[in-house]
Amino acid sequence: MTQVFILDYGVGNLLSLKVALEKVGLNAKITPPDTQLKKADAITLPGVGNFTAASKSLAPVKSDLVNVVQDGVPILGICLGLQLFFQTSEEGPGEGLALFKGKNIRLKGNLKIPHMGWNSLRIVKQNELFDGVSDGAYVYFVHSLYPEPEDKTIICAQTEYSNLFTSAVADKNIFGTQFHPEKSGDVGLQILQNFARIVSR
Amino acid sequence: MPLAKRIIPCLDVTGGCVVKGINFLNLKNAGDPVELAKRYSDAGADELVFLDITASSDNRETLRDIVEGVAKAINIPFTVGGGIRTTADARLILCSGADKVSVNTAAVQNPDLITKLADLFGQQCVVVAIDAKRNRKIEQGKVTIQTSTGPVWFEVYTYGGRKPTGIDALQWATRAMKLGAGEFLVTSMDRDGTEDGYDLELTRALSERVTVPVIASGGAGRPEHFLEAFTKGKADAALAASVFHYNKYPVPVIKEYLRKQGVIIRS
Numbered sequence: 001m002t003q004v005f006i007l008d009y010g011v012g013n014l015l016s017l018k019v020a021l022e023k024v025g026l027n028a029k030i031t032p033p034d035t036q037l038k039k040a041d042a043i044t045l046p047g048v049g050n051f052t053a054a055s056k057s058l059a060p061v062k063s064d065l066v067n068v069v070q071d072g073v074p075i076l077g078i079c080l081g082l083q084l085f086f087q088t089s090e091e092g093p094g095e096g097l098a099l100f101k102g103k104n105i106r107l108k109g110n111l112k113i114p115h116m117g118w119n120s121l122r123i124v125k126q127n128e129l130f131d132g133v134s135d136g137a138y139v140y141f142v143h144s145l146y147p148e149p150e151d152k153t154i155i156c157a158q159t160e161y162s163n164l165f166t167s168a169v170a171d172k173n174i175f176g177t178q179f180h181p182e183k184s185g186d187v188g189l190q191i192l193q194n195f196a197r198i199v200s201r
Numbered sequence: 202m203p204l205a206k207r208i209i210p211c212l213d214v215t216g217g218c219v220v221k222g223i224n225f226l227n228l229k230n231a232g233d234p235v236e237l238a239k240r241y242s243d244a245g246a247d248e249l250v251f252l253d254i255t256a257s258s259d260n261r262e263t264l265r266d267i268v269e270g271v272a273k274a275i276n277i278p279f280t281v282g283g284g285i286r287t288t289a290d291a292r293l294i295l296c297s298g299a300d301k302v303s304v305n306t307a308a309v310q311n312p313d314l315i316t317k318l319a320d321l322f323g324q325q326c327v328v329v330a331i332d333a334k335r336n337r338k339i340e341q342g343k344v345t346i347q348t349s350t351g352p353v354w355f356e357v358y359t360y361g362g363r364k365p366t367g368i369d370a371l372q373w374a375t376r377a378m379k380l381g382a383g384e385f386l387v388t389s390m391d392r393d394g395t396e397d398g399y400d401l402e403l404t405r406a407l408s409e410r411v412t413v414p415v416i417a418s419g420g421a422g423r424p425e426h427f428l429e430a431f432t433k434g435k436a437d438a439a440l441a442a443s444v445f446h447y448n449k450y451p452v453p454v455i456k457e458y459l460r461k462q463g464v465i466i467r468s
Contacts (some may be wrong), residue, residue, distance in 0.1 A: 015298040019273050049323070111203075112412055114325050114383065117437065118205040118247055118467040138205060138467040140278060142325045161204065183278050183300065185242070 001027040002200050005040040007065075009033050009057040010049030017046050017078070020182035023189065024196040033061045037068045042199040047079025047180060051104065051145075054084060055094030066097055074173045074199050079143055082169065082176030086147045099174055101150040107143075109162025114144045119167075119179075125156040127170040131194050137187045139167075139179040146178055173198075205467040206431050207247040207438035208455055209416060210445040212237055214283075215255040217263045219446075235270040241445065242275040244452040247467055249275070250303070250386070250416075250440060253283030254361065261290075265297045272298025280328050282386075288317050295322060303328040303386055306359040309366060309373070312380055319381025324413075329382040332358045333370035333403055334390040344371040348402045355403055362390050370403070371410055378411045385411060386440065389419040396422025396443065404434030416440050424450055424458035431464055 004026045006014055014030050021028035021044070028044075037043065043065070058065065069075050077085050084096045089104035096104075107113055118138045123130055146165040149155060157168035159178070167178045175195065181188035212219045218232035238249055251271070253264050261284070268281055281294045282303025291302045302322075308315050308329055318327045333355040339345055343354035355370035374385055387407050389400030399417045408415040414437035417430040421441035430439040444450045460466045 013272075013295050013298060013300055015269070015272050015296070016276070016300070019298070020276055023276075112414055112437070114413075115204070116325055116384070116414055117207055119203075120205075142278075182276060185277055188276060 002041045002196075003039065004028045004042045004044060004199065005035060005037065006030045006044050006046055007033050007035075007058075008046075009054050013048065014046055017044065017182040020189065020192055021196070024193045026196050026199065033058055033065075037061065037064050040068070040073060042074040042076070042195075043068070045075065045077040045081030045084055047077075047081050047143075049080055050091060051080065051083060051089040051096070052092035052094040054080060055096060058084065058097070059095075062097060066099065069097075069099060069174060072173050074195070075175065076195050077174075077176035078180060078182070079178060082178055083145060083147050085169070085174065085176055086149070089145060091145055100147075100154060100169070100171070102148050104145045104147050106145050107162055107165065111162040114142055115161045116142045119159050119161065121157045121159060121167060121179075122164075123157050125153075125170070127156040128198060129168070129170055129175050129191060129194050130156065132190050133187055139177075139181070139184040139187055141167075141179045143178060147176075203465060204437070205247070205465045206436075206459070207416075208245075208427065208452055208459075208466075209248045209250055209438050209440040210241045210246050210452065211250045211252065211418070211440050211442045213252050213254045213442065214264070214267060215253070217267065220254070234267050235274050238271045238279070239274045241452060242277050245456055245467070246277065246452050248277055248438070249279040251279065251281045251283075251299075252303070253281070255283075261293070265293060268294055268297040268299050280386075282328065282330055287314070288321055291318055291322065291326075295326065301326050301328050301384070303330045305330040305332065308377065309357060309359050309368065312376065315377055315380040315382055319383065324381050324383040327382055328384045328386050328416075329374075329377045330386040330388065331370050331374060331407075332362050332388045332390055334358055334362075334365070335400075335403075343369045344406070346371075346402055346406050355406070358390060362393075371406055374407050374411050378413055382411075382413060384414045384416065386416045386418055392420030393418075394443070395420050398422065398426040399430045399434055399436075399439070401429055401434040404430060404436050408435040408437075414438065424455050427455055428459060428462050428464065431459075
């Protein structure tokens, strides 16, 4: 059975993601970051915690993780997990995995921060992760920062809050969502199902 | 599109069952929190709140089982409150699958708890619930609000609305936010259970003083009440129990009404 590792690099609710991945037929395992990553058929970087703390706890496995991803193992980063795909963050010091060039910046403006709740996707590049997801679909967000990729072609969805920001990226086997698919009702389940299909082939 | 306004059914749980008027359903598992959670989630609820109204220590195990069951059954966010006094209590609830914890009495007694929770789990995890009641005896040092029925200040009550604290709810909210509250669940004790509508003056006064989301609670009886909570009350979310439990206005009916009125609602 396809084995998906959920990398546990902080404190938080990973159970929801595990349950959601199992619902779409994946065998999900919550593992510490120093696990034998080569055994994974796919990896998810969940979205709990703070960039600096996460960067610290991922540091010892950074090169292994990057190697595995460059070998083609599908990875899904959620929220902070997506932000960790990039180089730096305004949240604090520390380095991300630098799978993509770019930094994470704070949402600005006079709207309430964190941006928490249901907001809609503007799909700018159709992608297999979004198969069956319609433009304007609502998904659940909880965040104060978002990634700004240097390479704009990896952006597949944007969302408008105080400004228009990147809400999903996709490039080959690397997928990331700023929202939480595991908390986004049927739309989220569809996205995870698509990820499961990508993983299983 | 800006953020959608959230509709949140609230389930009061005691001894493993949901209480507050769902008895009429008289189904085999009518009082089962997991089943109700699933039903509301399928009906389009944007989020759920569970309040353990007994909140005694011997019930914690039951509550954890429920939280885990709910986490497995639904894939929308949910908050759990009632009897959370320490970071250890909160950790158990969050590790069982809840997205947020709500604190009330313990936070009033020990405001540092808010900061500790926010530092450990993130501000977005910490909901501060405030039970407030209008007090017409105007005092110095309290925030007086000119309401349609005269000047009042809003007093915080603890222990499930049994104990007046003398604390000003608006001042408490401002302080709690600085300490790390990520969201406020504001219940009007004057309106709770009346189905006369939310206390819009309370909701608005509080919403205008904080920069984190506010959930209006207490008094919802008709679809217009939800609309007013958002327009006049400036709330980000509206919580209700009996209108949903009695199936008087199912979630889709409320949402359709709001959409027609131009409110941004998740479809």
